[in-house]
Amino acid sequence: MTVPQVLAEVLKDEVFFDESGGGITISGGEPLRQAVFVEALLAACKARRIRTVLDTCGFADPEVMRRVSEHVDLFLYDLKLMNSERHLLFTGVKNDLILQNLKMLAERGSAIIIRVPVIPGVNDDSDNFDALSGHLSPLGLLDIHLLPYHRLGSDKYRRLHLSSGMEGVDPPTTEQMETIAARLRRDGFHVRIGD
Amino acid sequence: MCGLETEMNERVARLRKATLETKPWLSIERAALLTDFCRQDKTVSVPIRRARAFQYLMENKEIYIGKEELIVGERGLAPKATPTFPELCCHSLADLEILHSREKISYTVDDNARQVQKNEIIPYWPGRSMRDLIFARMTPEWKSAYEAGIFTEFMEQRAPGHTVLGDVIYRKGLLDLKADIESALLRLDYFCDPQASARSDELRAMAIAADAVIRFAERHAEKAEELAAAEANPGRRAELHKIAAVCSQVPAHAPRDFWEALQSYWFTHLGVVTELNTWDSFCPGRFDQHLYPFYRKELEEGTLTRDNAKELLECLWVKFNNQPAPPKVGVTDAESATYTDFANINNGGLKPDGSDGVNDVTYLILDVIDEMRLLQPSSNLQLSKKNPDAFLKRGLEIVRQGWGQPSIFNADMVIEELLRQGKSAEDARRGGISGCVETGAFGKEAYILTGYFNLPKVLEITLNNGVDPRTGKKIGKETGDARAFSSYERLFAAFREQLHYFVDVKVRGNNVIERLYADYMPAPFLSLLVDDCIAKGKDYNGGGPKYNTTYIMGVAPATCSDSLAAIKHHVFDRKTITMDDLLESLAHDFEGREKLRLSLWNKTPKYGNDDDYADGIFVNLFDAFFDEVDGRRNTKGGCYRINYLSTTCHVYFGSLTGATPDGRRAWEPLSDGISPVQGADHKGPTAVLKSAAKMDHARTGGTLLNQKFTPRLLEGEDGLDKVAHLVRSYFRLDGHHIQFNVVTTATLRAAQADPEKYRDLIVRVAGYSDYFCDLTSALQNEIITRTEHEAFAHSM
Numbered sequence: 001m002t003v004p005q006v007l008a009e010v011l012k013d014e015v016f017f018d019e020s021g022g023g024i025t026i027s028g029g030e031p032l033r034q035a036v037f038v039e040a041l042l043a044a045c046k047a048r049r050i051r052t053v054l055d056t057c058g059f060a061d062p063e064v065m066r067r068v069s070e071h072v073d074l075f076l077y078d079l080k081l082m083n084s085e086r087h088l089l090f091t092g093v094k095n096d097l098i099l100q101n102l103k104m105l106a107e108r109g110s111a112i113i114i115r116v117p118v119i120p121g122v123n124d125d126s127d128n129f130d131a132l133s134g135h136l137s138p139l140g141l142l143d144i145h146l147l148p149y150h151r152l153g154s155d156k157y158r159r160l161h162l163s164s165g166m167e168g169v170d171p172p173t174t175e176q177m178e179t180i181a182a183r184l185r186r187d188g189f190h191v192r193i194g195d
Numbered sequence: 196m197c198g199l200e201t202e203m204n205e206r207v208a209r210l211r212k213a214t215l216e217t218k219p220w221l222s223i224e225r226a227a228l229l230t231d232f233c234r235q236d237k238t239v240s241v242p243i244r245r246a247r248a249f250q251y252l253m254e255n256k257e258i259y260i261g262k263e264e265l266i267v268g269e270r271g272l273a274p275k276a277t278p279t280f281p282e283l284c285c286h287s288l289a290d291l292e293i294l295h296s297r298e299k300i301s302y303t304v305d306d307n308a309r310q311v312q313k314n315e316i317i318p319y320w321p322g323r324s325m326r327d328l329i330f331a332r333m334t335p336e337w338k339s340a341y342e343a344g345i346f347t348e349f350m351e352q353r354a355p356g357h358t359v360l361g362d363v364i365y366r367k368g369l370l371d372l373k374a375d376i377e378s379a380l381l382r383l384d385y386f387c388d389p390q391a392s393a394r395s396d397e398l399r400a401m402a403i404a405a406d407a408v409i410r411f412a413e414r415h416a417e418k419a420e421e422l423a424a425a426e427a428n429p430g431r432r433a434e435l436h437k438i439a440a441v442c443s444q445v446p447a448h449a450p451r452d453f454w455e456a457l458q459s460y461w462f463t464h465l466g467v468v469t470e471l472n473t474w475d476s477f478c479p480g481r482f483d484q485h486l487y488p489f490y491r492k493e494l495e496e497g498t499l500t501r502d503n504a505k506e507l508l509e510c511l512w513v514k515f516n517n518q519p520a521p522p523k524v525g526v527t528d529a530e531s532a533t534y535t536d537f538a539n540i541n542n543g544g545l546k547p548d549g550s551d552g553v554n555d556v557t558y559l560i561l562d563v564i565d566e567m568r569l570l571q572p573s574s575n576l577q578l579s580k581k582n583p584d585a586f587l588k589r590g591l592e593i594v595r596q597g598w599g600q601p602s603i604f605n606a607d608m609v610i611e612e613l614l615r616q617g618k619s620a621e622d623a624r625r626g627g628i629s630g631c632v633e634t635g636a637f638g639k640e641a642y643i644l645t646g647y648f649n650l651p652k653v654l655e656i657t658l659n660n661g662v663d664p665r666t667g668k669k670i671g672k673e674t675g676d677a678r679a680f681s682s683y684e685r686l687f688a689a690f691r692e693q694l695h696y697f698v699d700v701k702v703r704g705n706n707v708i709e710r711l712y713a714d715y716m717p718a719p720f721l722s723l724l725v726d727d728c729i730a731k732g733k734d735y736n737g738g739g740p741k742y743n744t745t746y747i748m749g750v751a752p753a754t755c756s757d758s759l760a761a762i763k764h765h766v767f768d769r770k771t772i773t774m775d776d777l778l779e780s781l782a783h784d785f786e787g788r789e790k791l792r793l794s795l796w797n798k799t800p801k802y803g804n805d806d807d808y809a810d811g812i813f814v815n816l817f818d819a820f821f822d823e824v825d826g827r828r829n830t831k832g833g834c835y836r837i838n839y840l841s842t843t844c845h846v847y848f849g850s851l852t853g854a855t856p857d858g859r860r861a862w863e864p865l866s867d868g869i870s871p872v873q874g875a876d877h878k879g880p881t882a883v884l885k886s887a888a889k890m891d892h893a894r895t896g897g898t899l900l901n902q903k904f905t906p907r908l909l910e911g912e913d914g915l916d917k918v919a920h921l922v923r924s925y926f927r928l929d930g931h932h933i934q935f936n937v938v939t940t941a942t943l944r945a946a947q948a949d950p951e952k953y954r955d956l957i958v959r960v961a962g963y964s965d966y967f968c969d970l971t972s973a974l975q976n977e978i979i980t981r982t983e984h985e986a987f988a989h990s991m
Contacts, residue, residue, distance in 0.1 A: 020916075
């Protein structure tokens with residue numbers, strides 16, 4: 001599809017955006033893997049005054065991130081693990097670039113909601129959230145969405161004969177989620193559970 | 196099941212339980228009294244004879260005052276006793292057995308009723324009932340089309356009604372209306388007005404009808420005093436004295452307080468639905484507007500609390516639910532298979548001066564609806580852009596509980612529709628909707644629905660050159676062999692020619708039936724209540740109302756339009772299927788041609804996806820039907836209009852319509868209202884709304900759009916906000932109406948498997964709600980397959 005084709009599809013819902021204050025959310029996978037297209041689409045939306053949200057894991061070339069941010073009204077920015085070594089272990093990359101981009105966006109004044117998928121045994125420990133709190137506070141990033149790990153994708157993995165690598169991991173309980181939320185709220189964060 | 200968390204008091208809870216547990220039964224009282232009267236009466240004037248018959252009924256029928264009731268009066272001997280109307284439709288003994296024993300929408304018929312029917316009723320009425328008069332006068336062309344399922348006929352078992360009360364009874368008592376009649380009689384000009392004598396009869400008939408209902412109320416006062424004298428409990432004794440006082444005041448005099456206003460409405464309602472079995476029973480319409488002045492005054496004076504008012508309203512709600520629709524048989528049962536009698540309470544909207552009409556009583560009534568969860572009355576929001584979001588969201592809180600009420604209307608659009616038809620701005624703002632979605636100027640308009648019209652069947656006849664393939668009978672025009680059509684335009688022209696022919700046939704029949712009702716079945720009591728029947732000295736059925744509109748209701752525009760789109764796309768544009776192949780496949784219900792059926796079903800642009808190709812054809816179809824019907828003159832000085840609703844008729848019409856080019860198999864249900872074909876929309880609710888908004892709703896008298904959601908979507912404040920935005924967006928696009936069925940498919944399947952456990956499960960059908968278990972299994976399946984929108988588009 002071309003950018004004008006996608007924009008035409010987006011504009012079909014303009015009346016609903018007007019009523020709800022909504023707009024377009026670009027998510028993935030990782031949308032910045034197709035940065036050229038995404039940047040063009042975002043720019044096209046802004047030219048028509050459509051509100052834009054970019055859902056990203058932050059692992060992108062800083063120059064790309066800077067350019068894209070010109071056309072983004074709100075970032076949904078994933079921060080999975082604060083410990084860079086553990087980040088490498090679970091995602092395959094270190095988090096240095098991700099944190100660097102986040103700092104850049106924060107300093108540019110972008111609106112950002114931090115999203116943390118809470119995965120028991122992976123990132124639900126207090127060390128992780130202590131580090132998260134300590135990192136975000138100075139940046140003035142106070143909005144956090146905690147997303148409890150779910151297994152809605154497990155059937156798809158099974159049907160594709162793939163391994164999710166998450167076998168045996170249970171979703172966190174409501175209590176566990178509330179405990180984490182309360183801990184972050186004590187540090188002054190606005191926390192929402194679920195997306 | 197549906198966990199009830201209500202705050203209704205114990206009295207209301209007991210009355211509610213009783214109305215839910217009592218099974219409808221056929222009461223022979225009215226038929227016997229009427230027949231008795233008609234055998235003896237020698238009155239020549241038809242309106243006066245009808246008025247005296249009505250008077251005889253109101254003076255002689257049993258008076259019922261139930262334990263603990265505050266609002267009193269029943270149409271039959273007791274709650275759920277349902278009278279018959281032999282002057283309209285005289286049931287055979289076989290009909291009674293069908294009513295008694297059919298699986299759905301049955302009415303218990305006891306031996307006494309059967310004996311009376313056999314010995315008293317049947318010997319007198321055949322040849323005299325309207326049904327017999329109507330069928331005897333219809334042409335062979337009309338009968339062929341009727342039997343083929345091209346259209347239905349609303350007036351073959353029920354009287355024209357389709358009207359809603361305005362504010363007259365809150366301003367005037369029946370004695371005041373009698374005074375108006377007296378002055379109208381004095382104004383009659385017997386020298387220059389050739390109609391003066393006829394007008395005199397009409398007016399005197401109205402006066403007799405007023406006396407009849409005054410007497411009916413007095414008899415309740417007497418009965419209440421009688422019961423009070425024998426009552427041991429002092430609390431109840433005081434209530435009975437109060438009931439007697441209320442019944443002595445109204446409806447003879449104008450009501451002075453909230454209680455009297457409700458009781459006055461109820462006697463008025465019973466009068467209308469006893470005089471004749473008017474379609475859509477009768478309705479208080481803009482109840483919150485009418486009741487608010489009484490409520491505010493009494494609250495200020497300290498004579499009423501919000502709880503008192505709520506209890507009285509809830510007692511009235513039970514009364515509505517005590518009156519099942521009159522027993523229907525044959526096609527009338529198939530097109531409207533429900534106990535619901537369509538009284539539809541309008542909430543909110545605008546005041547006559549155009550300002551926001553939402554008031555304290557609006558919210559009170561919404562609380563009542565929420566607590567009572569009854570099939571009847573139906574309820575709706577009249578949502579104007581001027582109404583607050585709080586009002587919409589209070590309504591949606593009820594919607595999300597999943598029992599089908601209230602439905603939501605675009606009040607600004609309703610007003611625009613009325614204005615286009617020539618109503619004054621004030622009359623339009625006093626209007627609203629009745630029945631399912633039908634627009635009307637309340638208190639001033641007779642807007643008569645005359646029958647459903649099967650659009651896909653007309654296409655089927657077109658594709659078969661005038662022949663109905665189900666019977667092999669030629670019922671339409673010879674518009675040419677479809678195989679020889681060189682272009683889509685040629686096909687559409689042939690379709691328009693058939694459409695023109697069948698609308699002609701329908702209207703010709705309507706003209707005859709309209710006059711039959713005007714001449715033989717006047718409604719003097721109803722005439723009292725509707726402007727300008729008194730001023731004109733004319734009956735409600737004879738052009739007395741200020742506005743007189745006649746409707747033909749288009750059914751299954753989506754099935755028809757998707758079928759046209761499939762032909763255009765596959766046969767003419769892409770040439771992937773030949774017309775010959777298509778017609779052969781349809782004739783054999785796609786047997787052995789599943790691949791072709793699937794490509795018609797899956798690989799065709801479909802209405803409901805915001806696709807201009809498909810929606811453009813839908814709009815062409817809309818315009819074609821509009822052009823055929825709108826503006827034709829009726830016999831009462833008014834015009835024909837169109838609307839789009841189907842009640843349960845899309846199932847009935849489907850059962851007579853063979854396979855259609857959209858890939859639908861033979862005899863399956865057609866699409867409902869203006870909703871997309873079941874399962875054809877796959878781009879989410881915003882696309883459905885965009886498609887539905889492309890037709891010009893302003894040129895209709897109502898359209899019906901069904902959307903089904905699972906409860907999850909409306910969870911929390913966020914969920915309410917999202918649906919509120921969705922509704923506001925549709926209305927901003929000038930949509931007329933939207934209703935939500937909030938229930939899971941799993942629940943519906945469970946209810947189908949184990950109906951006993953789900954007796955109280957109410958679902959939205961089409962323009963009204965019904966107990967799921969009372970629906971035929973075809974209709975149950977249809978509701979289950981309606982697209983279930985699991986998620987909003989992410990953009991919401």
